[in-house]
Amino acid sequence: MKVAAIIVAGGRGERLGAAMPKQLLELGGRTILQRSLDAFTSSGLVHEVVVVLPAELVASGSVDLEYGGARVTVVAGGARRQDSVARGFETVSQDAEVVLVHDAARPLVTRDVIARTLAAAAGDGAAIAAVGARDTVKSTETRDGRPIVRATLPRDEIHLAQTPQGFRRAVLAEAIAVGVSGVEATDEAMLAEMAGHPVRLVEGDVGNVKITTEADLRLARAIVESERDEKGAAMAPRAVRIGFGYDLHRLVEGRPLVLGGVRIPYERGLAGHSDADAVCHAVTDALLGACALGDIGRLFPDTDPAWKDADSVALLQGAMARAREAGFEAVNIDVVVVAERPKIGPHVAAMRETLGRALQLDEGAISVKAKTNEGVDATGRGEAIAVHAVALVVRR
Ligand code: MG
Numbered sequence: 001m002k003v004a005a006i007i008v009a010g011g012r013g014e015r016l017g018a019a020m021p022k023q024l025l026e027l028g029g030r031t032i033l034q035r036s037l038d039a040f041t042s043s044g045l046v047h048e049v050v051v052v053l054p055a056e057l058v059a060s061g062s063v064d065l066e067y068g069g070a071r072v073t074v075v076a077g078g079a080r081r082q083d084s085v086a087r088g089f090e091t092v093s094q095d096a097e098v099v100l101v102h103d104a105a106r107p108l109v110t111r112d113v114i115a116r117t118l119a120a121a122a123g124d125g126a127a128i129a130a131v132g133a134r135d136t137v138k139s140t141e142t143r144d145g146r147p148i149v150r151a152t153l154p155r156d157e158i159h160l161a162q163t164p165q166g167f168r169r170a171v172l173a174e175a176i177a178v179g180v181s182g183v184e185a186t187d188e189a190m191l192a193e194m195a196g197h198p199v200r201l202v203e204g205d206v207g208n209v210k211i212t213t214e215a216d217l218r219l220a221r222a223i224v225e226s227e228r229d230e231k232g233a234a235m236a237p238r239a240v241r242i243g244f245g246y247d248l249h250r251l252v253e254g255r256p257l258v259l260g261g262v263r264i265p266y267e268r269g270l271a272g273h274s275d276a277d278a279v280c281h282a283v284t285d286a287l288l289g290a291c292a293l294g295d296i297g298r299l300f301p302d303t304d305p306a307w308k309d310a311d312s313v314a315l316l317q318g319a320m321a322r323a324r325e326a327g328f329e330a331v332n333i334d335v336v337v338v339a340e341r342p343k344i345g346p347h348v349a350a351m352r353e354t355l356g357r358a359l360q361l362d363e364g365a366i367s368v369k370a371k372t373n374e375g376v377d378a379t380g381r382g383e384a385i386a387v388h389a390v391a392l393v394v395r396r
Contacts, residue, residue: 001097001098001122002047002093002095002096002097002098003045003046003047003096003097003098003099003100003118004046004047004048004049004050004092004093004096004098004099004100005040005046005048005049005050005070005099005100005101005102005164006049006050006052006085006088006089006092006099006100006101006102007033007036007037007040007049007050007051007052007088007102007103007104008052008077008081008084008085008088008101008102008103008104009021009023009033009036009051009052009053009054009077009103009104009105010052010053010054010077010078010081010084021054021057022105022211022212022217023036023053023104023105024063025211025217025327026239026327026395027107027211027217027220027221027224028221028224028225028227028239032104032105032107032211032220033051033063033065033104033107034065034066035107035108036102036103036104036105036106036107036109037049037051037065037067037068037072037104038066038068039107039108039109039110039111039114040070040100040102040114041067041068041069041070041072042068042069042111043111043114043115044069044111045111045114045115045118046070046100046114047070047071047093047096048070048071048072048073048092048093048096049070049071049072049073050072050073050074050075050088050089050091050092051065051072051073051074051075051088051104052074052075052076052077052084052085052087052088053074053075053076053077054076054077055076055077058074058075058076059076073091075087075088075090075091080184081185081186081187082176082179082180082184082185082188082191083179085101085176085179085188086176086179086180088101089172089173089176092169096169097122097168097169098118098121098122098166098167098168098169099166099167099168099169099172100114100117100118100121100164100165100166100167101163101164101165101166101167101172101188102163102164102165103163103210105210105211105212106162106163106208106209106210106211107211107220108205108207108208108209108220108223108224109129109162109163109164109205109208110205110207110208112205113129113162113164113202113203113204113205113208114164116129116202116203117129117164117165117166117202118164118166119202120166120200120202121165121166121167121168121200122166122168123200124198124200125167125168125171125197125198126165126166126167126168126171126175126189126192126197126198126199126200127165127166127167127199127200127201127202128161128162128163128164128165128166128187128189128199128200128201128202129161129162129163129164129165129202129203129204129205129208130159130160130161130162130201130202130203130204131159131160131162131203131204131205131206131208132155132156132158132159132160133155133158133159133160135155136152136155137152137153137155137158138150138151138152138153139151139153159201160204161187161189162204162205162208162210163187165187165188165189167188167192171192171195171197172188172192174192174195174197175188175191175192175194175195175197176188176191177195178191178194178195179191207223209223221239221395225239239394239395240331240392240393240394241290241291241292241328241392241393241394241395242290242390242391242392242393243285243286243287243288243289243290243291243390243391243393244285244286244289244388244389244390245281245282245283245284245285245286245287245288245289245387245388245389245390245391246282246285246386246387246388246389247278247279247281247282247285247386247387248278248379248384248385248386248387249270249271249272249276249278249384249385250270250271250383250384251268251269251270251271251382251383251384251385252268252269252270252271253267253268254269255268255269255270255271255276256269256275257269257270257342258270258275258276258277258312259277259278259279259337259344259347259351259385259387260277260279260280260335260347260350260351260352260354260355260368261277261279261280261311261312261313261351261354261355261358262347262350262351262354264342264344264347265342266341266342270385272302273302273307273308273309273310274300274302274307274308274309274310274311274312274315275309275310275311275312276312277312277313278337278385278386278387279335279337279351279355279368279387279389280312280313280315280316280355280358281296281312281315281387282335282387282388282389283316283333283335283355283359283389283391284296284312284315284316284319285389286333286389286390286391287316287319287320287323287330287333287359287391287393288319288322288323289391290323290328290391290392290393291322291323291326291328291393293319293322293323293326296315296319299315299318299319299322300315300318313354313358316355316358316359317358320358320359320360323393327395328393328394328395329393329394329395330359330360330361330365330391330392330393331365331392331393331394332361332365332366332367332391332392333355333359333361333365333366333367333389333390333391333392334367334369334389334390335351335355335366335367335368335369335387335388335389336369336370336371336387336388336389337368337369337370337371337385337386337387338371338372338373338379338385338386338387338388339370339371339372339379339385339386340372340373340375340379340380340381340382341382343370344368344370345370348368348369348370351368352366352367352368355368373386
């Protein structure tokens, strides 16, 4: 029996508020979309997969997918979910007898759930994976602008539909025809029901979560991080990352000395386009490095007059904001300041406080250590101050 799967990834993920479409967010080392695709191609149950993506992603060619043991085609979706499924169905081979439809936003679907849905669809014409309601279910209405319970529904009759949903080819064709006629549907089973086909339920999986909100994404990451192989080793790489930063500025007359946002009384200061705060610069580069977001020179070029005499604490805050946008949170930083003169030690507490505020970290997560260079090299002769920093970040 020939089996096709349509993976629908039409949504733009606005509810997740991320800078990229949610299907391209990372989940344990693979994108959400890649995980959904892999679930089908590696199942050994499916001969071809059609991935339906938002038209702009198909046009920009910005989606990299690795194909497994099935033929994979990528097509552009339509305005509504049902339009995307219809587009995908046009591409499915004529000889596919059963077609599974799956939300790309459910990357944790198991082979068992796919197999159960497929078997029931082949036998009965239409089938969906679903889980029984575990909470008490209330139907509601709005009275005087407030939600009021209308009735308590018999819980054993309530099931929450998941995907995959499977159909014999002719049944899905009829369901799509109902959808094209103007009915708005939230899943294909609803259209099959309207076309008069009984839809069989098979047991879904509570772990087969649909990633719609930030909380769903956190839950999915927790599930992925808890997965262990048969030897008990973690299956997903921990989303902990480290970055390293280094900076050096010459000490010159007529400049203030600013390190870690703290103005230090001294007869010379660091030369540079901005305030030349080498501590903030090294920490910024460590942070950007941990997130693979480039470096301080690329983000805040010294050819740009906007950064002339800039407060480098603000640059650090800007880098932290970019890190957050990319989904990272700082865990701790460690800084080594190499300076022959002046003495840095008395200013360490103030630097930790300023850096902590910029990164929204506890002072306990900020370490600043001072070293001399034992009179060796330019730093040892007091001609420059050098700073080394590491930063640890985790994915939120
Ligand atoms: Mg610098």
